[in-house]
Amino acid sequence: MSSGNLLTDHPELYEERFPDPERLAARWAETTLRRYGSGPRILDIGCGTGRDAAWLHHHAGRDVTAVDTAASMLAHARRHHPGPEYRQADMRDADLGRAFDAVLCLDSALLHCHTNADLAATLAVCARHLAPGGLLVVEMRNGAHLLGDRSLLDGPATATFRRGATTHTSTTTLRIDHAAQLLRRHRVWTADDGSPPHEERTAWRLLFPQELRYFLAVAGFEVLALHDGPGPRTEPVWREGDPPGTGLRADRLHLAARLAPGGHPHPTVPHPNGATTP
Structure with a gap:
């Protein structure tokens, strides 16, 4: 990966x-x-x-x-x-x-x-x-929006888009790192062109x-x-x-x-x- x-x-x-x-x-x-x-x-x-x-x-x-x-x-x-x-x-x-x-x-x-x-x-x-x-x-x-609406954190979310003949799919999980005051994101990309999965870990303040x-x-x-x-x-x-x-x-x-x-x-x-x- x-x-x-x-x-x-x-x-x-x-x-x-x-x-x-x-x-x-x-x-x-x-x-x-x-x-x-x-x-x-x-x-x-x-x-x-x-x-x-x-x-x-x-x-x-x-x-x-x-x-x-x-x-x-x-x-x-x-x-x-x-x-x-x-x-x-x-x-x-x-x-x-x-x-x-x-x-x-x-x-x-x-x-x-x-x-x-x-x-x-x-x-x-x-x-x-x-x-x-x-x-x-x-x-x-x-x-502050996440204080009242935590639906983004309910579980993995999947999204797809197409470029040319290839469909790209992302599976994303979000969690709040309370101590660091960060929204942390784990995302795995897959594509139907035979390429290997692609993993990302990012964060926002x-x-x-x-x-x-x-x-x-x-x-x-x-x-x-x-x-x-x-x-x-x-x-x-x-x-x-x-x-x-x-x-x-x-x-x-x-x-x-x-x-x-x-x-x-x-x-x-x-x-x-x-x-x-x-």
């Missing part, structure tokens, strides 16, 4: 498994950027396959720099979604040497910050890369609204909006013209925050290596 992350290693499968033909995620982000008066320079952290970054570049006229840790995703982005400047970087310590008007962090990318130090370091990176008054726009799963507000305040941000739906991955899905929501109980969180005047990371927030932010 092989290991790794099948969809990260094969971005074409990611786009087949999670299609977004209307580019709802990018359009939602653009609407949010316009609502809060963002300038054109955008940093997309955790850009994945580059679909959203390229749409913002070509259709919204944004000057987009997009970063990801996965070389496979970046290679796919440059080939299939050209336009933005794509760079390999870790969200916890990226240093791009320039300022942006807004930072985007979509599709739960922020939840790869598994520890408080990871989260503090990433928000400090966002703050350091923003011009005065710059925006942070985030879309991700809502950790369970972030709750109040602790998110705290970390943002420490990093120098003031929250402009924090709500569950509507959004590009909610049900019902967001549509152009929908106002920001007010609830905080559903599966997704949507955040807009502004770097406060003179905003900067608090000097006592630790980086992952144990040092403090400057």
Whole structure:
């Protein structure tokens, strides 16, 4: 049985498994950027396959720099979604040497910050890369949702999708690691083309609204909006013209925050290596 992350290693499968033909995620982000008066320079952290970054570049006229840790995703982005400047970087310590008007962090990318130090370091990176008054726009799963709806944890879930002549099937089991405050996922992929099964073990931070507000305040941000739906991955899905929501109980969180005047990371927030932010 092989290991790794099948969809990260094969971005074409990611786009087949999670299609977004209307580019709802990018359009939602653009609407949010316009609502809060963002300038054109955008940093997309955790850009994945580059679909959203390229749409913002070509259709919204944004000057987009997009970063990801996965070389496979970046290679796919440059080939299939050209336009933005794509760079390999870790969200916890990226240093791009320039300022942006807004930072985007979509599709739960922020939840790869598994520890408080990871989260503090990433928000400090966002703050350091923003011009005065710059925006942070985030879309991700809502950790608090699992407090009231544990149906996702009831047992293995199976899903299939087809690419070409091959049907891919995933069997997924989720569990909560209470001590680490993580949602841990065990997934096995099989395909009907004779390839061996593929096993994955991944995790996401369970972030709750109040602790998110705290970390943002420490990093120098003031929250402009924090709500569950509507959004590009909610049900019902967001549509152009929908106002920001007010609830905080559903599966997704949507955040807009502004770097406060003179905003900067608090000097006592630790980086992952144990040092403090400057």
